[in-house]
Amino acid sequence: MKYKNFSAVLFFSLVFFVALNFIIWESATKDILTRKNTDTITGDMSRMGYLPGLNHERVNENNLSKKHMNYYDFSSNIDMITVGDSFSHGMAGGLNRFYQDYIATYTGLNILNLQQIPASRNYLETIVMLYNNGELKRSKVKYILVESTQRKIVTRFSIPVDFNADLAQNNILEENFKKVGNDSLQLPQVDFINNGNFKYLAYSFFYNFSPNGFISNVYKVKLQNSFFSIGKGDDLLFYKSDLKAISKNTEENIVEVNENLNKLAELLKKDDIKLIFMPAVAKYDLYRDYIKDKQSYPKDPFFDILRGLKKDYIFIDTKDLLLKELQKGVKDIFYIDDTHWSYKASAIISKDIKEKLEL
Amino acid sequence: MLFNSYEYIFLFLPITFFVYFFLLSKRLVVGAKGFLVFASLFFYSWWNIAYLPIILSSMLFNYVIGNSLNDNYAKSKINKKTLLSIGIISNLALLGYFKYADFFIENFNFTFEGSVPLLHLALPLAISFFTFQQIAYLVDSYRKETKEYDFLNYALFVTFFPQLIAGPIVHHKQMMPQFASRWNLVKNYKNIALGLFIFSIGLFKKVVIADYFATVATPGFDTAAVLTFFEAWATSLSYTFQLYFDFSGYTDMAIGAALLFNIKLPINFNSPYKAKDIQDFWRRWHITLSNFLRDYIYIPLGGNRKGNFRTYNNLMITFILGGLWHGAGWTFVFWGFLHGAALVIHRFWKKLGFTMNSIAAWFITFNFINIAWVFFRAKEWDDAIKVLKGMFGFSGIVFSDKALAKISFMQEYIATHQEFFGRLMFGSTPFSMLIVAFIIVLKFKNSNEYKDSFIPSYKWLLLLIAVDIYTVLNLSKVTEFLYFNF
Numbered sequence: 001m002k003y004k005n006f007s008a009v010l011f012f013s014l015v016f017f018v019a020l021n022f023i024i025w026e027s028a029t030k031d032i033l034t035r036k037n038t039d040t041i042t043g044d045m046s047r048m049g050y051l052p053g054l055n056h057e058r059v060n061e062n063n064l065s066k067k068h069m070n071y072y073d074f075s076s077n078i079d080m081i082t083v084g085d086s087f088s089h090g091m092a093g094g095l096n097r098f099y100q101d102y103i104a105t106y107t108g109l110n111i112l113n114l115q116q117i118p119a120s121r122n123y124l125e126t127i128v129m130l131y132n133n134g135e136l137k138r139s140k141v142k143y144i145l146v147e148s149t150q151r152k153i154v155t156r157f158s159i160p161v162d163f164n165a166d167l168a169q170n171n172i173l174e175e176n177f178k179k180v181g182n183d184s185l186q187l188p189q190v191d192f193i194n195n196g197n198f199k200y201l202a203y204s205f206f207y208n209f210s211p212n213g214f215i216s217n218v219y220k221v222k223l224q225n226s227f228f229s230i231g232k233g234d235d236l237l238f239y240k241s242d243l244k245a246i247s248k249n250t251e252e253n254i255v256e257v258n259e260n261l262n263k264l265a266e267l268l269k270k271d272d273i274k275l276i277f278m279p280a281v282a283k284y285d286l287y288r289d290y291i292k293d294k295q296s297y298p299k300d301p302f303f304d305i306l307r308g309l310k311k312d313y314i315f316i317d318t319k320d321l322l323l324k325e326l327q328k329g330v331k332d333i334f335y336i337d338d339t340h341w342s343y344k345a346s347a348i349i350s351k352d353i354k355e356k357l358e359l
Numbered sequence: 360m361l362f363n364s365y366e367y368i369f370l371f372l373p374i375t376f377f378v379y380f381f382l383l384s385k386r387l388v389v390g391a392k393g394f395l396v397f398a399s400l401f402f403y404s405w406w407n408i409a410y411l412p413i414i415l416s417s418m419l420f421n422y423v424i425g426n427s428l429n430d431n432y433a434k435s436k437i438n439k440k441t442l443l444s445i446g447i448i449s450n451l452a453l454l455g456y457f458k459y460a461d462f463f464i465e466n467f468n469f470t471f472e473g474s475v476p477l478l479h480l481a482l483p484l485a486i487s488f489f490t491f492q493q494i495a496y497l498v499d500s501y502r503k504e505t506k507e508y509d510f511l512n513y514a515l516f517v518t519f520f521p522q523l524i525a526g527p528i529v530h531h532k533q534m535m536p537q538f539a540s541r542w543n544l545v546k547n548y549k550n551i552a553l554g555l556f557i558f559s560i561g562l563f564k565k566v567v568i569a570d571y572f573a574t575v576a577t578p579g580f581d582t583a584a585v586l587t588f589f590e591a592w593a594t595s596l597s598y599t600f601q602l603y604f605d606f607s608g609y610t611d612m613a614i615g616a617a618l619l620f621n622i623k624l625p626i627n628f629n630s631p632y633k634a635k636d637i638q639d640f641w642r643r644w645h646i647t648l649s650n651f652l653r654d655y656i657y658i659p660l661g662g663n664r665k666g667n668f669r670t671y672n673n674l675m676i677t678f679i680l681g682g683l684w685h686g687a688g689w690t691f692v693f694w695g696f697l698h699g700a701a702l703v704i705h706r707f708w709k710k711l712g713f714t715m716n717s718i719a720a721w722f723i724t725f726n727f728i729n730i731a732w733v734f735f736r737a738k739e740w741d742d743a744i745k746v747l748k749g750m751f752g753f754s755g756i757v758f759s760d761k762a763l764a765k766i767s768f769m770q771e772y773i774a775t776h777q778e779f780f781g782r783l784m785f786g787s788t789p790f791s792m793l794i795v796a797f798i799i800v801l802k803f804k805n806s807n808e809y810k811d812s813f814i815p816s817y818k819w820l821l822l823l824i825a826v827d828i829y830t831v832l833n834l835s836k837v838t839e840f841l842y843f844n845f
Contacts, residue, residue, distance in 0.1 A: 003548040006815035010555055013824045017831070018369055191365055194835040 024197040028052055032200070033190050041093030043338030045237035049207075049218030050200040054237060056230050056337045058094030068100035068111040078139045079109035081130075083123045084147030087280045088113055092340030102343075102350035107359040109143070117167065122156045123148065124264050125165050127275075132166040136273060143274050143357065146261075149339075150282040150302055151245035158256040163267060212240060219243070219284075222292045227326065228336035236291065239339050242284035242300075249302040258309045265313040275313040276353065279306070280341070283334045286322055314356050321348050360405045362612040363566050363834060371402065375520075376619050383544050392511045392538070395620070399520040403484065410483040417453060418517045421446065421493040422510055428500035439501060446497040454490045457482050462687035485524045487684060489517055491651055496531045498655060505531060512538040521616040525609050527627040527647040534622070543621035552815055554618030559823050560806045561611025563830045568796070569605035570833075572597040575789045580742050588756040591749025593789045598736045599729045600796040603632065606645070611806050626807045632728070632800040635720040637701040640728060648684075652677050670706065675699040685735070690743060694735040701727055 031052045035042065042055040069078070082088050082100050090097035100111045120126040123146050130136050136144075148156055190196065206213035211221050217240045226233030265275040285300040303319045322333050322345055334341045360367045375398045382391035404411045424446040428439055461477045468475055496516075499505050508516075508531075516534045517523075537543055579586055579594025586594055607628040617624045627646050634640035641649045657677040663670040675696070682695020715723075730747070737743035748754050804812075813819070 001815040001817060001820070003552040003815055006820055007548050007551040007555060009820060010552075010823060010827075014369075014827060017828055191835040193365060193831060195832040198832070 021193040025192040046337035066104040080143040096343040099346035145276040238284040242282040278316040281319040399518040402520040425500040521613040558615025564608030572601035586749030
């Protein structure tokens with residue numbers, strides 16, 4: 001082969017490659033991998049599955065009368081502490097993205113949201129540390145709400161909890177609180193030449209042959225009814241890990257989780273603090289019975305098992321609450337493009353919390 | 360701009376190439392070279408335009424001094440030795456001021472309990488490289504080894520963008536004739552093909568291999584409080600490979616980019632981790648630097664011509680200065696000291712007539728180099744000690760979960776000796792990658808050997824296209840979990 005031909009073909013191949021990236025970027029992936037501005041949010045499922053047509057664009061805003069505490073409002077008067085994962089940090093974005101704001105509005109409680117203390121192994125140990133350090137008593141906390149997404153509950157809470165864990169540190173709340181100041185929904189900067197362009201092409205092709213396109217972490221299946229306000233509303237996007245986690249939701253493991261929660265509830269009771277456990281139902285589990293081809297998808301026994309166990313804490317059965325809304329035909333309980341629920345779910349769940357707390 | 364950036368690969372380099380040869384095709388030789396100088400200075404200024412006056416003044420100053428020293432200025436009234444001294448001292452003063460001022464102030468304050476404030480000067484880009492290049496030019500001018508050079512060619516020699524930022528340290532003897540040669544004024548498709556070939560390999564080495572190992576080495580050196588045995592070895596070996604693939608990758612890109620313009624830069628690496636003794640290592644690692652140290656420090660000090668004691672002294676001085684050149688810190692000095700000491704021991708060993716099995720020789724050499732790199736990389740002494748402690752087992756031994764599962768017969772021992780077992784900081788992937796890296800550096804030819812034996816074919820074309828695409832996509836990798844906040 002001639003050097004001239006070699007150089008020319010290599011050069012023009014790269015030019016073609018750059019042009020191809022540009023075209024795919026401008027026509028599809030830019031909408032998936034970037035946001036118009038910092039306040040306009042789209043969901044993780046559509047991004048991870050490279051499904052721009054299922055974006056549910058929403059703007060961060062809040063119209064509730066009372067909000068949970070942020071850094072600037074922090075005071076020592078805390079009624080409720082919440083600790084959890086992305087559900088507790090408003091990662092869904094959109095209208096009234098924090099469920100804590102609904103609880104605060106409905107009940108009038110002062111609510112403080114915390115990160116997990118790095119030295120603790122899970123949220124339960126974070127609470128134990130705060131208790132043993134005396135912070136909860138000092139702050140006169142009345143309620144602790146622990147939240148976790150369903151798929152992570154067993155891995156997080158079935159491990160042994162050290163009920164003697166403590167932190168020799170004063171002002172834990174104030175220090176910890178500073179870290180939770182701003183829950184950023186920013187996306188990393190991406191150049192127009194990126195492997196996402198080719199993932200978009202690959203996934204678009206493969207989704208025609210498999211519900212998760214063989215390689216995607218997002219399943220895309222059809223529902224019997226329209227449950228979303230985007231497109232026909234009968235597409236369900238859910239995270240692959242929701243399925244993978246089912247194998248861990250055995251009776252033995254869930255009993256361990258329940259035991260640890262009961263022990264924590266007992267500890268907190270000594271200072272008149274009530275423990276609320278709010279497992280955030282997995283999107284897959286909530287909509288599973290409405291999947292057209294549901295026989296191909298296993299049932300998750302998590303809620304069925306947990307319901308049957310004796311509890312010393314207040315249990316918020318998010319699956320039961322939200323299933324009733326689905327049965328009424330309410331749309332967008334979860335966002336179509338996200339693995340988080342919407343403000344509608346937060347409102348319903350918070351009303352239930354208010355009733356259970358008898359406030 | 361970095362060599363491994365979109366703006367360099369897809370904008371700066373092709374535009375510079377096409378404009379340069381377009382001007383040459385119109386027989387505007389001066390215009391083309393002027394454009395190349397302009398492009399190189401643009402490349403330099405991209406980092407920070409405030410640095411531009413420094414390189415311009417340095418270039419002008421050294422050109423005037425150099426031309427005053429060579430044979431064509433026999434009528435100069437200033438003593439040549441004085442002129443040379445002024446030239447060298449000025450260059451070193453510039454380097455010393457920007458690079459070493461705070462180092463000296465810190466040590467002065469420490470020694471004399473002073474409180475002289477630090478200057479916190481930003482280090483001008485590439486100052487170590489263009490200073491050394493021009494010092495070599497001045498010394499050779501003094502020795503009458505240079506000709507009268509056209510300022511444009513001299514400016515190209517100093518600023519030529521492929522080698523400006525990180526070498527190779529080029530010698531005027533190698534470069535000036537190439538810039539002056541008429542044969543290099545026409546597109547040469549062989550050079551273009553070879554240039555693209557080695558540039559692609561270099562980019563792959565830097566972006567895919569080196570940047571991977573950085574993800575292991577950096578947390579180990581900079582953030583981990585303690586490193587257990589395997590973690591420490593993974594950290595140190597990862598840095599050993601990161602440094603090699605990063606630096607040699609960058610050099611390959613420099614050589615490749617230069618070849619596009621028909622300029623052959625000297626090679627800087629020749630499979631250094633295949634070395635079987637420390638002298639061999641320094642003939643394979645950063646070759647242009649070791650040549651400079653030899654020609655302008657070691658030999659002027661007397662080299663090996665003044666007896667054993669002087670030879671060993673000269674080696675130590677050369678390598679301590681070499682260490683200091685790399686960075687203003689005692690860890691760099693100590694690294695240089697270690698290599699100087701190793702060379703002294705090697706010389707002594709050879710003088711006594713001892714030999715060693717080649718595998719053992721390689722093993723000792725490689726491990727010495729690996730351990731010495733720990734000091735080179737560590738930001739503080741404590742970081743170096745942390746890594747070395749881990750490497751020698753003083754911080755415990757931890758196996759990965761996967762490995763533990765395979766040694767089930769030891770479960771009981773593990774359960775009763777918990778302090779020695781637990782989760783590794785990183786999983787087992789780094790160890791697999793290290794094995795791959797060892798195979799690459801020990802079994803395969805290096806990039807220059809491939810370049811020298813390169814013959815264009817469809818096989819190479821497809822391979823190169825695949826490598827380029829894979830590498831460029833790695834520059835902006837979209838990882839879903841970044842967005843997926845749980």
